[in-house]
Amino acid sequence: MDVSGYNHSDSITIDRSPDEVYAIVSDVTRIGELSPVCQSSTWDDPVTAGKDGAWFIGHNAIGDTTWDTHCQVVAAAPGTEFAFINHGREGDAELVRWGYTFEPQGGGTLVTESWQVLPAYPDMVRGGDPSIDVKPRIDGMAQMARDGIKDTLANLKRVAES
Numbered sequence: 001m002d003v004s005g006y007n008h009s010d011s012i013t014i015d016r017s018p019d020e021v022y023a024i025v026s027d028v029t030r031i032g033e034l035s036p037v038c039q040s041s042t043w044d045d046p047v048t049a050g051k052d053g054a055w056f057i058g059h060n061a062i063g064d065t066t067w068d069t070h071c072q073v074v075a076a077a078p079g080t081e082f083a084f085i086n087h088g089r090e091g092d093a094e095l096v097r098w099g100y101t102f103e104p105q106g107g108g109t110l111v112t113e114s115w116q117v118l119p120a121y122p123d124m125v126r127g128g129d130p131s132i133d134v135k136p137r138i139d140g141m142a143q144m145a146r147d148g149i150k151d152t153l154a155n156l157k158r159v160a161e162s
Helices: 018-026 028-033 121-126 135-161
Strands: 007-014 038-043 055-062 065-077 081-086 096-105 108-117
Touching: 007 135, 018 081, 018 096, 018 108, 018 135, 028 038, 028 055, 028 135, 108 135, 121 135
Parallel strands: none
Antiparallel strands: 007 108, 038 055, 055 065, 065 081, 081 096, 096 108
C-alpha cells in the first residue's frame, strides 16, 4: 500500500522565541501537557535526552486503551527543528514521523507540526495477515492525527504563552 499521501501539517504562531518554544517541544517529558494521546514520555538514557539519535518511550491512551511506543529523535536543531520517528510497541519498525519546525515571525514563532505515515506501517497493521485491509485503520489514524495536531498546537501556545 502506498502511504505517501498519509501526511498532514498545521501551524500556529506563538508569542515566544523559537528557542523557547523548541525547549518545550524537545523536552518529551512534558508531552502530557500538549498531546491528546501521548500522556507522558521517558528518555531511555537521560545523558542523550533531546539529542539526535536519543530514544524515548511514549505512554499513550485513548479512552481505556493504553500502549507504549518506542521513539527515536531524528532531528534536534535547537530553535529550528525537532522530529522523531515512532518505531511502535516493539521498537523494530519505522512507522510514523512526527516533526516540528520553528520559524521567527515578528516577535514570536511560527510553529509547524507535521505527521507522516512511513512505508512499514501497513505491514505492522496486518500483523502477517496479507488479507487485512489496512486502509480503514490508516484513514482513522489520519483523522486522529489531524485533530490531534490542532489540539497539540493550541496546547503548546497556551503552555508557552502562560
